[in-house]
Amino acid sequence: MKLNQQNFGIIISLLTAIVTMTTFIIAINTPPLTGPFCITGCYEYPYTNIDERFPRDYYWMFPAMLISIFYLMMMNAIHKQVKKERKLFSRISLQFAVISSIILITDYFLQVTVIQPSLINQENDGISLLTQFNPHGIFIALEELGFTFMSLSFIMLAPALGNTRPEKVIRITAIAGFLLVIIAFGFITLQFGVMREYRFEVAVISITWLQLIVVSMMSTKYYYLTSK
16 A cells, blocks of 8 residues: 555554554553542552552553654644645644643653652652652643643644534534533532542543544544545
8 A cells, every 4th residue: 555645644543543442441441549539459648659550550651652642643644634724723733732742742751761760769759749649740730731732632623624524523523522621620620629639630531532532533534535
């Protein structure tokens, strides 16, 4: 198969869908052992005994970094396909995607390369603030920020799309997902204030990964139809 623009779009969109679904399943089967959703065997501050959870609780982060790479490549491919008069919106969408990818890849890479060696060497300063086990730590905050920018990238893509069936589905998904993110943030903040812990993180990652699965699957279908 010749690797032209259409075929690249099909491949990268399909890979994005597959890796996102796989990572979602792995993450669901790795429940947090701290914070409001933890029932038994919970870790508590200062989280210096979490080394026993490595690498099991970190497996999902490796494909999660791959998701951000594929997602960014897919958004570039979509931007290339958008008609000239609508490229302002797709360009803004792409810029938000860049911000999202940088934040999330940095966040996950720090977890898998900094936390464990620091614990092994008993360099515990700052671990409690950085680790994913802290329900209101830096890791959670960066995830919230990264996935919010991902949802923003989808909503800005909506006005750039045409009227084919896949594009309509992407537009509806972008709008619905963005509204759900706003509602989730508003509701959780009203209920818990600054002590929302990782409740919003769980909500926004679930919403945006579902968005990403739909967007990538519809993009695959769009490129397949236009390649005929």
